[in-house]
Amino acid sequence: MPGAKLDEIDRMILAELQADGRMTNVELARRVGISAPPCLRRVRTLEEQGYIRGYHADVDPRELGFDVSVFAMVRLVSQSEAELSAFEARCGGWPLVRECHMLNGEVDFVLKCVAPDLRSFQAFLTGELTAAPNVASVKTSLVIRNAKAEPGVPFDVLEARLARKA
Amino acid sequence: MPGAKLDEIDRMILAELQADGRMTNVELARRVGISAPPCLRRVRTLEEQGYIRGYHADVDPRELGFDVSVFAMVRLVSQSEAELSAFEARCGGWPLVRECHMLNGEVDFVLKCVAPDLRSFQAFLTGELTAAPNVASVKTSLVIRNAKAEPGVPFDVLEARLARKA
DNA sequence: CGCGAATGCGCAATATTCTTGCGGTTCTTG
DNA sequence: CAAGAACCGCAAGAATATTGCGCATTCGCG
Known part of the structure; x- marks a missing residue:
């Protein structure tokens, strides 16, 4: 369809x-x-x-003083649907969390976060994220730089697919 | 500034x-x-x-038949600037790679990828990404669902910061 | 075949928005 | 306190958005 x-x-x-x-x-x-x-x-x-x-x-976060971007890999204690939804809801309430993706595999969620500086991110990390109920562990990685950021659809691939069908 | x-x-x-x-x-x-x-x-x-x-x-990828989204954590053999740039350039040429972020820590890059189906992603993974020069290892995780996707800036945080300064 | 029905285009007209030029006001600064 | 800068709103002309309508092409089907 x-x-x-x-x-x-x-x-x-x-x-x-x-x-x-x-x-x-x-x-x-x-x-x-x-x-x-x-x-x-x-x-x-x-x-x-x-x-x-x-x-x-x-909107460019850096221009507004959000100098750090972080990926956080979150593991939960329980993966029941109720707990998964509860965690998603909590992410919805955290402004620093800009994206929340549920994954398969060892890590349950990957979060993309922004913060004005490292200090405020650490405060969020220890005070909110790690401290949240059902959170087993959090691994974070600072974004050094990003070479590509094109959310959406690669239309060239789309056309290749359609050509193949025809 | x-x-x-x-x-x-x-x-x-x-x-x-x-x-x-x-x-x-x-x-x-x-x-x-x-x-x-x-x-x-x-x-x-x-x-x-x-x-x-x-x-x-x-644009909604799923509506266009891109049913799978994947996060790929990539480690390189060499992290010299030349090699890092070379990998970024390669990512720029892969349509399925929509975002490419360089990280600190163990993982060198995280890629957000989309694909029409699992089969075509696997083809890309084994045929292109893992096979690329200087790539030491790739760990992938399928996105099950995403609860939050608001790229940009959390303006409520921004206002809190400014209020603090005043 | 051939006749609706449906789809989708373009033209034309109107409504809305964009854009620029022009004073007028407020605030800064020497 | 005066000169200048910064910024606003008004008004007018240009561009764009939006709607109604008629026509062509396509498709389904008798």
Whole structure:
């Protein structure tokens, strides 16, 4: 079902808006080769059907004084669904935790955190995260730098897949 | 220096655009309590000064048939700057790798990857990633689900910091 | 074949937004 | 206290978004 109802123009629209979410509809229409009205209708449809979940400004944390990013690997004592949900809920309440992914394998969760400085992160780590109920262990790694940060979908792979089907 | 030149309105603008990057300028102006022209001027300034790096549509990978997300922890043989850069460059060429973060500690890099299915990810893992030069070991974990995914800045923390300074 | 029905395009018109130029006000500073 | 800088809001013109409508192509099916 997913991807079935999208033609090439739709995929071009997604690629363009993924690259620049504030592109005007006129410019977008020009790039994908149709006129503005049908282009806008396609965008609306993509939004309604969940292909586009939203639009967000990419704000630089460092410019705002959040100088440290950290990955935290969390192991829980109990992995019952109730406990998993409880931990997720707790993460939702921690502003420093920006992403929370449940994993398979030894580690139960990986968290991406930001903080103004190392000191405040340590305070959060020892005072909140490690101290939280059901948390067995936490391993943290500072992010030195990041070479690639493109959330979303690799459209070149998508096109390769579709070509293979045809 | 970072954050120094931003007043409360600027921070409100950043928060609003982080939440909804396609908000019209008039709506944004209304929410932050000023008229449209100065609001637009502020946004332009925030963009130029790097507080806003860009705008992106949040495209749902699953809807497009990318059903698996994976975190890969990579260790290299050599951590010389040349080798680190070389690995980063290689990551840039892999479409399935969406994020590449260099870490301190035992693991040198964590990669966030997506793939249409487990089979194609395995093909990438064994055929590309593990086989790459200088890669010592790779540990992967499938993402079961994610409870939180809000890249960016926690503005409530930011305001707490500023309040502390005052 | 051939006839609806459905889909999707583009044109045109209106509504909304963006963008710029221009004073006016407040705050800083010497 | 005066000159200058910074920033606001108003107003107008340009650009964009949005809607309604008619037409072409495609598809399903008798």
